Amino acid sequence: MIIQLKSSLTENDYSVIENNLTIHKFGFVRVNAGKKNYYVCVGKNEVDLRTFGHLKGVEDVFRVTDQYKLVSSQWRIEPTVIDLGNDVKIGNGHLSIMAGPCAIENENQVEEIVMHLVKNNIKIMRGGVFKPRSSPYAFRGMGMEGLKMFSRICKANHIKLVTEVMELNQVEEMLPYVDIFQVGARNSQNFNLLDVLGECRKPVLLKRGISGTIDELLHSAEYMYSRGNDQLMLCERGIRSFENAYRNTFDINAIALLKEKSHLPVIADPSHGVGIRKHVPTVALAAAVAGADGVIYEVHPTPELAKSDAQQTLDFTESTRLIEKLRSVVN
């Protein structure tokens, strides 16, 4: 159950509502999200919604049978639109394209890719500066210096950027340079990080865990939403399965189910979702047709020389062709 509050309540109004919730054995959290205030209430009891609708200070009451509440489409039917400024929006019925390298490597690389994006009228660039790597001996990214350079070039070209944050201590320092925080698959249930991202007012692209369920993904989004951040995107990036013919199994079903279950925009990552360069466009197109609000993929001036993910990165020619196909199929 979600109780939406009016704009000004007295301390006593709050007390009366909370007492009533306690009497009906609800757990509850007070949430301020999207400029409104709510109680998110979790309990097993069947209760007549009017019991709460009548209370002073209550604007509306919603029954949400899903275990996640604020991210559920049972509560909010209107799709969430994320506004990055300068007329760049995600989830407004058009397909958002985000492209860029796996890792930010140097100024030249960023500039070349930015030029590629500008030429193709793409508004959002991806690129990692903190890289989660299985081995401690692998390249782990350029860090803050890389991010500052990345941000400077993007700003100069009116490009928004999305980049991965791995640790809650990085959030504050990264904040001025980032348009969208990405939470990676390995951090999809890093609840402390989610708590902190929930507190900040910056859009977040949340990746599904390596073998995370759809339900877990929605609950992880709920972590952030219940702290007040309603600028969230859900990202399907393939799941781990028994099949070894490709890197991950892109879960096309998940696109359909996430769009049904939540009002949040759903982004597809075909690069990790299949992990084979020549098949990335196919998976991207399929995801777009299945209803994804956006596609995020890897592109590099010379994929063969990329410091990571070389085998799943497109070159500019392939990228341009993919953009054209996406636009012809979807919009």
Add this chain to the structure above:
Amino acid sequence: MIIQLKSSLTENDYSVIENNLTIHKFGFVRVNAGKKNYYVCVGKNEVDLRTFGHLKGVEDVFRVTDQYKLVSSQWRIEPTVIDLGNDVKIGNGHLSIMAGPCAIENENQVEEIVMHLVKNNIKIMRGGVFKPRSSPYAFRGMGMEGLKMFSRICKANHIKLVTEVMELNQVEEMLPYVDIFQVGARNSQNFNLLDVLGECRKPVLLKRGISGTIDELLHSAEYMYSRGNDQLMLCERGIRSFENAYRNTFDINAIALLKEKSHLPVIADPSHGVGIRKHVPTVALAAAVAGADGVIYEVHPTPELAKSDAQQTLDFTESTRLIEKLRSVVN
């Protein structure tokens, strides 16, 4: 390695070739498929193809590094087209649509569905008369009587039919009534059944195993092809994963990979691939855009009353809408 033979060889020609293969430590099988004769040769040795190309009776020699040979696109680049007669073809660059109930239930049901197909200009109907069921106490299909009735109504309306064969003993009896034999997911590695289907000259739609790899699927097709049946289709129908939000995980990557690795037509089964009625059309569209040569899905006059698969079966309205969308997106 595949050695293509000329049309008439003497016993001595065969001996010479086989001796040479033995000398080079190749295992080999003589195959007659698609009106031509071949030796399919399996070995670990690197060998100069001209060694065999020069022999009397040899028309051509192909190097195939894949473990499967005859179904590999390394050997045959041209896509296989399956001709069902009356101008019904699969794999010719257009999207083939096959629809029908999970199980054939009675004459009325078949007639209503046939009318629905005719109205929408669909040429192939699916429907099971032998049903594999986890429990011995569940409905196991109408059997041969059902098939005869099914076939009679289809023929009267110029509809081709595809139906599952579960047991090699059924093949001969079913043969006159069937246009395409379907091998179900649980029989995807029933090698004795594949042997027999390889001997008969009837198209086969081979489903991927419940957790079968792409490689296993291609090897199962190779079983049939190496017995001479080159009228084969590969069917992706979802794989078993940890995710419980739907029935199976439709493997959109597999569509792309199968099209790359084999010349055989690839058919998508979105009904089993997601298992949730409202999401079947989404998955069907995605598969079509990803390059599937056909789509097979479940439709029933009153899905709620279907004897099996009720939860994943479309009604006529939904089916008509799906057909329209498929045609608008793909052709």
Add this chain to the structure above:
Amino acid sequence: MIIQLKSSLTENDYSVIENNLTIHKFGFVRVNAGKKNYYVCVGKNEVDLRTFGHLKGVEDVFRVTDQYKLVSSQWRIEPTVIDLGNDVKIGNGHLSIMAGPCAIENENQVEEIVMHLVKNNIKIMRGGVFKPRSSPYAFRGMGMEGLKMFSRICKANHIKLVTEVMELNQVEEMLPYVDIFQVGARNSQNFNLLDVLGECRKPVLLKRGISGTIDELLHSAEYMYSRGNDQLMLCERGIRSFENAYRNTFDINAIALLKEKSHLPVIADPSHGVGIRKHVPTVALAAAVAGADGVIYEVHPTPELAKSDAQQTLDFTESTRLIEKLRSVVN
């Protein structure tokens, strides 16, 4: 619900019972198993067991809430013991050991292994003559000639044999030479084969499917039991997972759960369960300690030269050591 019948009923007694079942909306099957007669009844209705207990001809009535009935420990609490004759029993509280090659290769090989078993007081030998192989070009076994030879040598040495049957047409021919039919993982849901094995009075060792659930395994056993064959064993042989460090993931949990849910003996196959020679004994010991009634593993005079499964086959020294450890830990 299972209704146990008295020894002699009139046609009218049957009619009365069946009418009552129909009235209460039960589906039912008449089963003769273990020298007794039963109705196995499947339905959704809650019903007072006495409704049926009072009827003429009824000896006892059992409530079984599991979807499988005859194999459920809710019905039969006493563990099933399988008597192979000559005092060789499985499921009587002692650990049964079955060992032998993946494939029967020649007379010498069989004799050497039989001598090894005799020396170690092992009473049951495994060995395949019909081999399911992913590729049609691989060795597929010696067939019936191999089985006759295998059987002759075993009989001469008072060894019982277990061997895989792949096709229902093989059953009759194999019957005189076989002590236990094995149903392989790929045939775990070959329902036509299970039907036929259910009709014959010969013990069956049923392997779990490659990614079969515990529930599916029990239902497959129910197929045979409901046709009258109560001499069944359930075999855990590892499941397919994302992990590639070994061949299959041996499911030790399944040993515990199968023992809880069913009265049938549970056999562990550590050879396929891990697929790495040096770890086979470890998994065998763990399974025995977890409550398995038996262990089936692969042994060969020279594993390196075995025609199949070389990498997971023990030699005689390793086998002897394993037998000693198993006996010291379990009995």
Add this chain to the structure above:
Amino acid sequence: MIIQLKSSLTENDYSVIENNLTIHKFGFVRVNAGKKNYYVCVGKNEVDLRTFGHLKGVEDVFRVTDQYKLVSSQWRIEPTVIDLGNDVKIGNGHLSIMAGPCAIENENQVEEIVMHLVKNNIKIMRGGVFKPRSSPYAFRGMGMEGLKMFSRICKANHIKLVTEVMELNQVEEMLPYVDIFQVGARNSQNFNLLDVLGECRKPVLLKRGISGTIDELLHSAEYMYSRGNDQLMLCERGIRSFENAYRNTFDINAIALLKEKSHLPVIADPSHGVGIRKHVPTVALAAAVAGADGVIYEVHPTPELAKSDAQQTLDFTESTRLIEKLRSVVN
């Protein structure tokens, strides 16, 4: 390759070694672990070990073909023993038992369990104060106050404690109260946390990821070891699979493989590994027989009332019986 250094080197000695490594295209990290200094070197080149063995300051050179180096048994053959003081050791050939509640709830609960452990001569207690929970609305643990209380009672009774750390910011504050840090399954690839734990000199019990591979687990341990922490334990706690009859699939194979591939102690968590109370002892015994160096399981005075994991927690009677069985089987 691992280069072990002598105790005192000049800056020039280091330079010479590093120049040689660069010439041979090795990446390298200087590591101080277990009171010795090493270069861990990663590269693709085959090189004669003597090239480096001859250099000044080099004590020994080890070829390690595994991708992980310091945790590999190719480098260190002797099993690692972790000494917690007061004669409590892990990995010394005896089975270590760790037991306690899922979550620390209150003083009474801790005292009762401590008494249970003391009575059974168990030296290590588990208990979470920071709890990772899928839903933000679930109980998330008592936090630092709980830890202080937990630690106080343990110390008073000469019990060592293991508890989960979720965030690197918690490490410093927790340090004085903790004997073993546990890294949970969801943090198994939280590389920033691993870095920090690698810097501190406190034993760590590292859980395998929810669907983490054996290789990933070893690499995560390598993260910590390469920062100097050699007091590490690997914990198998079940993997995510398609099977729903229990919570996770306990990977008994992993026990065997981890013992083979690494010198680190391997701990089994049967509580999460099967997730069903009555089967926890069976899995614990199997793991012990398979070679685990320790077992960690959940126990609570009244499992039914536990705030989390109630369904997989033993009561004192069950726990006592399990301890007896473990001791009778293993030691």
